[in-house]
Amino acid sequence: MAASFASLPTFSVVNSSRFPRRRIDFSCSKNPVRSCSGNTRENKQRGTFASLKECAISLALSVGLIASVPSIALPPNAYAVANPAIPEVSVLISGPPIKDPEALLRYALPIDNKAIREVQKPLEDITDSLKIAGVKALDSVERNVRQANRSLQQGKTMIVAGFAESKKDHGNEMIEKLEAGMQDMLKIVEDRKRDAVASKQKEILKYVGGIEEDMVDGFPYEVPEEYRNMPLLKGRASVDMKVKIKDNPNIEDCVFRIVLDGYNAPVTAGNFVDLVERHFYDGMEIQRSDGFVVQTGDPEGPAEGFIDPSTEKTRTVPLEIMVTGKKTPFYGSTLEELGLYKAQVMLPFNAFGTMAMAREEFENDSGSSQVFWLLKESELTPSNSNILDGRYAVFGYVTDNEDFLADLKVGDVIESIQVVSGLENLANPSYKIAG
Numbered sequence: 001m002a003a004s005f006a007s008l009p010t011f012s013v014v015n016s017s018r019f020p021r022r023r024i025d026f027s028c029s030k031n032p033v034r035s036c037s038g039n040t041r042e043n044k045q046r047g048t049f050a051s052l053k054e055c056a057i058s059l060a061l062s063v064g065l066i067a068s069v070p071s072i073a074l075p076p077n078a079y080a081v082a083n084p085a086i087p088e089v090s091v092l093i094s095g096p097p098i099k100d101p102e103a104l105l106r107y108a109l110p111i112d113n114k115a116i117r118e119v120q121k122p123l124e125d126i127t128d129s130l131k132i133a134g135v136k137a138l139d140s141v142e143r144n145v146r147q148a149n150r151s152l153q154q155g156k157t158m159i160v161a162g163f164a165e166s167k168k169d170h171g172n173e174m175i176e177k178l179e180a181g182m183q184d185m186l187k188i189v190e191d192r193k194r195d196a197v198a199s200k201q202k203e204i205l206k207y208v209g210g211i212e213e214d215m216v217d218g219f220p221y222e223v224p225e226e227y228r229n230m231p232l233l234k235g236r237a238s239v240d241m242k243v244k245i246k247d248n249p250n251i252e253d254c255v256f257r258i259v260l261d262g263y264n265a266p267v268t269a270g271n272f273v274d275l276v277e278r279h280f281y282d283g284m285e286i287q288r289s290d291g292f293v294v295q296t297g298d299p300e301g302p303a304e305g306f307i308d309p310s311t312e313k314t315r316t317v318p319l320e321i322m323v324t325g326k327k328t329p330f331y332g333s334t335l336e337e338l339g340l341y342k343a344q345v346m347l348p349f350n351a352f353g354t355m356a357m358a359r360e361e362f363e364n365d366s367g368s369s370q371v372f373w374l375l376k377e378s379e380l381t382p383s384n385s386n387i388l389d390g391r392y393a394v395f396g397y398v399t400d401n402e403d404f405l406a407d408l409k410v411g412d413v414i415e416s417i418q419v420v421s422g423l424e425n426l427a428n429p430s431y432k433i434a435g
Contacts, residue, residue, distance in 0.1 A: 097383035100127065101259070101351040101397035105236075106208065108346045110263050110327075111215045113162040115155025119178075120208050122147040126201045135192050142189045149182050164217035171214035178207040216263070221328045223266055227318065231274035231429055233262025237422025239276055242415045243286070248407050253415070257400035258355060262425060264322035264329065264346045265395035268357050268367065270426060271317045272395065275306055275369055276417045277431040286412045288372070294408050295358065297370035305368020308430070317357065319364040320393045322346040332365055335390030345390055349374050350383040353398030353405055373398060373405055 098104055103124050122144040129140035152159070156175070163171040181204040188196045219234035241256045260269040275281065281296065288295035299306070308315040322329040324344040335343050349356070354374040357367035374388070398405060 096128070097348075097350055098124070099350050099352070099383055100124075101353060101399050101402065102202075102205065102209070104347070104351055105259055105261060105397060105399075106205070106212060108261060108264055109209075109212050109216060110220045111162070111212055113159065113212075113215055115151070115158040116162070116208070116211055116215070118151040118155060119148050119159075120205070120212075122151070123201065123205055123208060126197065130194075130197060135194055138189045138192060138194055138197070141197055142186065145182050145185050145189070149179075152179065152182075159211065162215045164214060166217075167214035171211055174207050174210040174214065178204060178211065181207055219266075220263070224331060227267050227331070229428055230267055230317070231270040232266045232427045233260060233269035233273055233422075233425055234266055234427050235262050235422060235425035236260060237262065237269070237273055237425055238420050239273070239417050240420050241281075241417045243408060244413045244415050245404075245407060245409075246412055247409055251404065251407065254401055254404045254407075256353075256398050256402065256405070257420075258396050258398050260355075260396040260422070261347060262395075265320050265393055266329075267317050267331075268320050268393045268395040270428075271315070271367075272357075272371065273419060273423070273426050274430055276419055277423075277426075277429065279416075280306060280369060281414050281417045284414050286408050286410055286414070289408050289410050289412075291406075292376050293372045293374055294405050295370065295372040296414060297358070297368075299369065305370065310430070314368055316365060317367045317393075319359065319367070320395075321390055334364065337364075340390070343390065345394070347394035347397075348383065349386040349388040349392075349394060351397050351402075352376075353402035354394055355396040355398065356388070356392045356394045359392070367393065375406055 098107065106120065126141050126144045129144055130137050132140055152175075159175070160168070160172065181200065185197070185200050185204065188200055216235075222228075223232055237260045239258050239260065241258060243254050243256065245251055245254055260273060262269040280299075284296055284299075286294060286296050287298050297305075303314065305314045305316065307313065318331045319334065320329045320331055321335060322345065323335070323340065324346055330338060335341070335345070348354075352375060356372055356374070358370035358372050360366040
């Protein structure tokens with residue numbers, strides 16, 4: 001079945017040709033809806049949608065025509081009245097879109113501590129400072145570090161007070177490492193070693209991320225009752241995906257580290273981790289690679305996703321979108337359908353290697369096992385205004401070797417996906433029941 005964009009109000013675009021088996025298809029068509037039949041991989045791969053650019057153009061035109069779209073009434077379970085979780089962070093992170101996956105994950109943590117964000121912001125800004133040519137960049141880097149250090153000294157009491165009780169010792173250790181790391185950075189600047197800045201910045205920001213993670217005290221909200229018994233990732237987990245690349249003479253095997261964010265997508269991420277533990281993806285081929293996305297997860301045969309042995313039916317998960325300023329995700333509706341046209345999502349399609357759940361075009365809650373990674377940011381889908389945000393559930397980012405995603409081709413084999421950390425955060429794991 002097709003996984004495509006819903007047509008926008010006041011602009012008639014008939015999204016036709018259904019891309020088979022929940023495979024996401026970034027396109028629009030004016031042809032009548034046409035279903036795809038047959039059980040072969042060839043039939044599953046065949047689609048009648050146009051290209052991503054054609055769809056994006058249609059959507060861009062439609063957006064231009066709905067400047068005064070009336071708001072859509074929210075359903076009672078939409079959590080529209082949730083209080084802001086981090087009310088002042090939006091001010092701290094204003095500016096150019098954040099494209100670094102680890103920075104996106106840091107800002108997506110469910111914390112409300114302005115002091116540590118004021119330390120983080122100038123350290124993240126070192127990335128922009130390094131865009132200045134030559135050693136002149138070092139003067140800007142020095143200002144960034146000194147600003148971060150001042151903020152740390154001024155806000156240390158507030159930062160320490162924000163630690164979860166069980167994590168205070170580790171948090172204080174991270175502060176000490178952060179202070180030492182910033183002094184090391186100032187020495188690098190003094191010695192005019194420009195090439196050493198980026199790696200030291202990455203190290204320092206890991207300490208910042210550790211401090212922020214130590215402020216999270218358990219899982220911050222209740223998942224809706226109808227999804228509460230599903231596999232849920234109540235926190236974060238990291239997985240390593242090993243892929244055998246067939247046609248690249250320079251690389252044969254590549255391991256991609258993926259961080260899965262259960263704070264903002266517990267149902268979607270939990271479903272994926274549960275499938276990983278079932279070895280569902282091991283030995284599966286890459287099934288789509290077109291320069292815009294890499295996709296896999298479509299099982300052989302007639303199945304449209306993962307068949308749960310306990311029910312002998314396809315297990316599906318709801319569309320799950322966390323919006324900035326809300327404490328709980330929206331379920332079952334796109335942000336467009338909710339009338340939230342200007343809302344910013346916590347996990348945006350900003351980074352190369354953004355990971356999301358594919359679904360059928362006209363069924364929001366039809367995601368099962370097919371996942372995709374976004375590769376290309378085009379002029380029509382720029383970061384911070386991406387036509388995918390709010391329509392598909394992002395639940396993680398590739399943080400290591402993400403550039404090699406572009407080398408993957410249809411037919412390359414996923415040798416294995418293994419959870420390397422965070423498995424203890426998986427609640428209700430069905431793979432254990434299956435034995």
